[in-house]
Amino acid sequence: MKGYIKRKQAVEFREAAERAKLIVILTHTNPDGDAIGSVTALSSYLKSRGKACKVVVPNPFPKNLAFMDKGRKILINSRQKESVQAVFSEADLIIALDFNQLKRVDEVEAYIRNSSAAKILADHHPQPETSAFDLVISNTEVSSTSELIFWLIRTLEGGNIRNIPADCAQSLYVGMMTDTNNFANSVAAGTFKMSYELMEHGIDKETLQLKVFGGFSEGRMRLLGHSLLNKMKILNEFGAGYIILTKEDLENFGFSEGDTEGFVNMPLNINGITVSALFTEKDGHIRVSLRSANGFSVNKFSRKYFNGAGHERAAGGKLFIPVGEVGAYFEKCLALEQDSLSKAQDL
Ligand SMILES: [Mn+2]
Structure with a gap:
């Protein structure tokens, strides 16, 4: 090698x-x-x-x-x-x-x-x-x-x-x-x-x-269930899915660091979804995790809209807006990238 x-x-x-x-x-x-x-x-x-x-x-x-x-x-x-x-x-x-x-x-x-x-x-x-x-x-x-x-x-x-x-x-x-x-x-x-x-x-x-x-807490498994059942939003027109977790969500399930590891990959398992995001409310900022499939670059996406960077298919970032505005902001960014998203969906 x-x-x-x-x-x-x-x-x-x-x-x-x-x-x-x-x-x-x-x-x-x-x-x-x-x-x-x-x-x-x-x-x-x-x-x-x-x-x-x-x-x-x-x-x-x-x-x-x-x-x-x-x-x-x-x-x-x-x-x-x-x-x-x-x-x-x-x-x-x-x-x-x-x-x-x-x-x-x-x-x-x-x-x-x-x-x-x-x-x-x-x-x-x-x-x-x-x-x-x-x-x-x-x-x-x-x-x-x-x-x-x-x-x-x-x-x-x-x-x-x-x-x-x-x-x-x-x-x-x-x-x-x-x-x-x-x-x-x-x-x-x-x-x-x-x-x-x-x-x-x-x-x-x-x-x-x-x-x-292995070795997850009961709270983590129930937080995952809550995220998928109640918080995940799927936008078929963009081939996108996202989950927003507020401090309240995290507190309700006794959150400890690392509990949301892997959640961001979940929407990508749905047929037709090529980009997914997890937004987690933290002290003073929103933590952003992004994943993609089929060639949509979340590295570029994060650099442009989410104050971050990463790999082509896995990236992170930060937002400094109220948690209540995150969904609308994400959907606006997706609309601005409609062209490259449609290309990824056609693959
Ligand atoms: Mn690494």
Whole structure:
């Protein structure tokens, strides 16, 4: 599987890591499985090679991912601001994973920009913000950042992963598994080769699957039911579907972080639907999740109307309007993109 990582990039990465006394590894706001998978995998690997690493996230992550945070070592900026700032002021290497724009880390953006440490970005989203980094390892042909880190580690290890720690292998697998929605999206030949090698290494695939995709609370399942029965709106004229969840909806079902994971994919399972959206009311903004099929770019759609970005078929964003106006705004945006939506529907 040549070509995922350029030899020169692997060498530069190794040299930067070797030089560093303290490495900070960080990922984006609202960390998902790939975010937590890639940061814990890389940290575990570098620690096993004698490096001091700290992992930082801007805000809390879902409970079903907590098993990857052994000993609860991950620093959460929204809760431990002083510790995070101290780590950034001490670090001489910053490694950013699974995001393409610095605004994706909220307040932590300033810590990065103000730091004189060397900076590396490894990511699989299009159009990375390269100017902020000394080394950018970017590839949109891989399933996930965890897969990219797998190929990086494999290259550093001379082509085999026999000697990587067990928890590193496990995190790499979980990151890939969640970003592909359990092998349903963005899977390439290399993804299967990676899975094969991680299984040979000894990961327990069934247990990981159960830990990540099972174990939901009763409230989460009922919130899903409520979303589909009472909140999902289907607009056949645009081939679109969306769900708006207010704070009240979330409170009624005892919401905890990560409970709405996967809801945005639901409308896409309906025949004729090529774009779907989930809007969730948060403090001071509306969180936007977008998915598409058949070539409608939600990356462009989000950049244009939803203050965000992402992949062609999966993107996020933010709106700063009252929750009561979100439906009308979304429908107006769809009408403005009628041409490209009709093309996608004809495919
Ligand atoms: Mn990812």
